[in-house]
Amino acid sequence: MNISSEGGRSMPDLDNQGTVARRHGSVLAAPTFSGVLLALLFWWESLTPTLVPRPWAAQAAVSGVCIAVGYGIGALVGHGVQRALVRWGDSPGPRTRSWSWLLLGVGWPAGVLGGSVLWLDRQNDQRTLMGMPPVGWSDVVPMVTGAAVLAALLVVVGRAIQKGLRALDRRIRRRVPGRLAAPTTILLGVVLAVLLFGGLAFRGVTELASSAYGAMNEETAEGIVRPEGATVSGSPQSLVPWETLGRMGRDFVAGVTTADELAAFPGTGGPPVDPVRVYVGVRSADSLDARAELAVRELERAGGFDREVLVVWVPTGTGWMIPEAAEALEQLYDGDTAIVGIQYSYLPSLLSVFLDDGLAVEAGSALFNAVEAHWNQLPSDRRPRLLLFGKSLGTAGVEAIFAAVDARSSIGNLVARTDGALIVGAKHVNPIHSQITDARDPGSPVWQPILDQGRTVRFLNRDPNQRPPGGAWSAPRICYLQHPSDPVSFWGVEALWRPPEWMDRPRGYDVPESARWFPIVTAVQAVSDLVLQLSPPPGFGHDYATDYVSGWAQVLPPDGWTDADKERLEQFLGQGTAGESEP
Structure with missing residues (x-):
């Protein structure tokens, strides 16, 4: 110069x-x-x-x-x-x-x-x-x-x-x-x-x-054929035509646990019965309310209200119903179960969050309210036990129905109207999930929040050193399956300007000690984690294939069920060997 x-x-x-x-x-x-x-x-x-x-x-x-x-x-x-x-x-x-x-x-x-x-x-x-x-x-x-x-x-x-x-x-x-x-x-x-x-x-x-995904929704996966059994949607007796179920719906009803599969695992109940699987696709009716109404009529036709357990299931964005979770429940209860779900989108959850925002909440509310209205009309001694299930984006549809001003009010609403819920990989921004996390007992980490000593709601994972809360777990039970390494449950936009709580110590058993926060960079890494959420093996990240038997058995165990029975069923199903992959 x-x-x-x-x-x-x-x-x-x-x-x-x-x-x-x-x-x-x-x-x-x-x-x-x-x-x-x-x-x-x-x-x-x-x-x-x-x-x-x-x-x-x-x-x-x-x-x-x-x-x-x-x-x-x-x-x-x-x-x-x-x-x-x-x-x-x-x-x-x-x-x-x-x-x-x-x-x-x-x-x-x-x-x-x-x-x-x-x-x-x-x-x-x-x-x-x-x-x-x-x-x-x-x-x-x-x-x-x-x-x-x-x-x-x-x-x-x-x-x-x-x-x-x-x-x-x-x-x-x-x-x-x-x-x-x-x-x-x-x-x-x-x-x-x-x-x-x-x-x-x-x-x-x-x-x-x-x-692109609309065309995929019209396809039928290789090897999937129309079921003949009267207890599933899409069959000749069904009120829901096979061609309207969509790819995810056809996979779900065609994959129902068979009588031979039920007989191969000796449960703790009576003789096996054919499970009920009800599904209503986006083309089965013009609106969410119409699909919910059709689902209730289909449940009644298939005998779903006569089963021991009835699960209102909010699927993921594509309409995917997790097969490992459905099979675990059906084997647990010797087929004396009914599962009902309606499709609200055919887009993957990562896209559906941005392009169909709010549809999961609307679908969950429409279906649960319709099912509950019919369920309330039944004699109290003839009602099936009413459960809720959702994974990932589907958890938003489960929680929003009952969300109130604080965690205890929200949990009170949920247990007052159901016999329990299994909520898997809940979204970070879900209302009840956020309330419980914020109101957790002092000393409990963000990756395993404890509310009121775990009296009603508990967060479970595969941590070999996980200690149960000190109090008794009364029914109805709310169970969250949540891996400490699940990005869906822990990443939010606030990572741009402040460290996320999962980085606090003590950290989850599967979270690296060398992880640290840096402005902007950590938020970019968060996007990568969310895209790769299902890439880790079962038991880590957003893959819960190893956890469904344990989850259902914790929420509503059959009479006489033991930890040995849980291990026996997990081995029988081989859960966790292949892992989850949303089609």
Whole structure:
């Protein structure tokens, strides 16, 4: 930098200011020092573990986004600092800049190498705990390369957007007074972003998803044939036509536990009977209320109100009814069960949350209210025991029916109207789940909250060292199955600005000790966890295939049921060997 003296004050060379302006104006310009420095910090922090192990592709995506965000923040801060230094005439000289770049040039390769070593070590510790195959150096090369390429692309896109906003600002300043120009530019930029991404992009994603998954909903999985038994929907005797059930509904009713399968496991009750499975698809009736009404009539036709146990089941976004959970219940009660569910969407839960927000709540309320109204009309000594079940997005539909002003009021509503509930992998923002977590007894961790010494509601998992609450568990019982490593239950948008509570100590048995919070980076890692929620083996993450026998047996055990019976049924079903995978 050339310095000239004018009136005793050092002034920066105008040519240097012009160079700065040109450097910030090109989308392919050389990177800024401050941007590269903060990008290195964000890269390092992106490699820390969270709740779900990340394969190289997921880590490349997380790191690439974090590097780009770190670069953008660093470049913005650096630009402000540089302008201030130029104004004060105290900008660093060429020698200082050269040494700074030299140190950073050494720091980046060292950071990449050191970070890669730590990533391998921490990921493999977590994978060993969960019984997953390890990652190796063959995964590091594509991970680092992919992160670098993605980060570069995102930086170029960001610069292009910045250049467009500057061009818009120049045009506005020709027509708008100086003080109003900047707010006008910001307002127009926000409006354009909302129209482009919140309008056109949202509509495009909605139409694309509806078209793709709508077509899948009309398909029938290989090997699935129409059932003949009168106790299931879609059969020749059913009020619900087979072709209207949708793919998930056809899978559910066709997979009903057979008489031979029931006979193969000697239960503790009487002779096996054919289970009732009722399902109403999105094409079976025009509205949620109409589907709920049809489901009640179908339950009555199939004999569902004459069974020992009746479960109102809120499915996931696609309409998926978890087969392991249904089979566990039917074997537990020798088939003397009825399960009823209605489909409210055919989109995967991650999409349904954004595109069909609230439908799970409406569907759960419509179905439960319709079933309960008929159930209340039955003589008290002829009513089946009424249970609720939901997993993931379906838990929102279970909880919202009973939510009140606080945890104890909500739980009181639930036990007053049901004989129990099994709630699996509840969403972080669910009303009752949040109330219980916030009102938990002192000393109980967020991953296993205890309310009133576990008198009515308990959170269970496969922790070998888990201690039951001190009090007795009275009926009706509410059971939450919740793994400490389940991202659905613990990640929220607040991870952007504060550490999540699952990072508090003591941590869950399957949560890495090296996990730590860093602004923005942790939120990006949270998105990866949610996408990969079903990638860990059963018993970890959002995969509960190992837990359904224990869950049902805790909520409403048959007379004479023992822990030995539970272990025997788990071994018979082989639950947890394959894991869950929402089709």
